[in-house]
Amino acid sequence: MNDILKAIKSRRSVRSFSDKQITDNELQAVLEAAQYAPTAGSQPWQFIAIQKEELINELSNASKEVAKNHEVEFIRKMANNKDFHAFYNAPTVILVCGDESLWTPADCAAATQNILLAAESLGLAACWINFGLFVFSSESGSTYNELLGIPEGYSPLYSVALGYRKGAVPAAAPRKKNVVTCIK
Ligand SMILES: Cc1cc2nc3c(=O)[nH]c(=O)nc-3n(C[C@H](O)[C@H](O)[C@H](O)COP(=O)(O)O)c2cc1C
Known part of the structure; x- marks a missing residue:
């Protein structure tokens, strides 16, 4: 198997991180890779990398507050878990x-x-995170847009938690069967 296929298959969502910060070179490499993604034409993105612990905690807490009123029960449960x-x-x-x-x-x-x-x-260890963005869909969203320097007309759509893994590599969730049709 080549390196790209290996990376695709071995990548897992990691949810336990050590305190050690990633290097600037690693951060730049990851951000450069982001900018080489396919685009329908306009490269319509802006990437904001946050390495201030207090700000990351604030976004988490503010998003949890918003999520406490979410219509989906498991999201409300996560929001009400003080350790989450x-x-x-x-x-x-x-x-x-x-x-x-x-x-x-x-x-x-x-x-x-x-x-x-x-x-x-x-x-590196990483996890795609949408939970932490609930705050941006609330009334205080625009305050955070300003605080983070998100340019006018842009809003956070997705986020990634990034660092070094603490603990074992999580097992892959079983993949659904019967999802492929080949027509020749
Ligand atoms: C759009 C999207 C949003 C996600 N949001 C979260 C999230 O808020 N928190 C989280 O722990 N994982 C989140 N994930 C990660 C998924 O839970 C994970 O990809 C899935 O369980 C499959 O596991 P794997 O990434 O290890 O293959 C998200 C993934 C996607 C694609």
Whole structure:
């Protein structure tokens, strides 16, 4: 199996991080990989890397507050769990922000996957996180947009918790069967 296929298959969502910060070179490599994602044309993204622990904690707490009123029960349960941290105490969080163009969600999702695969290739641990973004859909969303320097017209669509893994590599969730049709 080649290195790319290996990285795709061995990448797992990691939810336990050591305190050690990733290096600037690692962060830059991951952010560069994000920018080489396929795009429907306009590269409609902005990436905000956060390495301030207090700010990461604040986003987690604020998102938990918003999620306490979510219509989905398991989300409310997570929000009410005092030990739950939306970014699992990762030392780095990357917000993948997009503009309002037609294909922005697809482009930004491709960029997010590139971040995850680049992280895997560098031996970093990562998890795609949407829970930590609930705050941006609330009334205080615009205050955080300003605080984080998110340009006008952009909003966080996805995020990634990033760091070094603490503990064992989680097992892969079983993959669904019968999802492929080949027409020749
Ligand atoms: C759109 C999206 C949002 C996600 N949000 C979260 C999240 O908020 N918290 C979390 O722990 N995992 C989140 N995940 C990770 C999934 O739970 C994970 O990818 C899935 O369980 C499969 O596990 P694997 O990534 O190890 O293959 C998200 C994944 C996607 C694609």
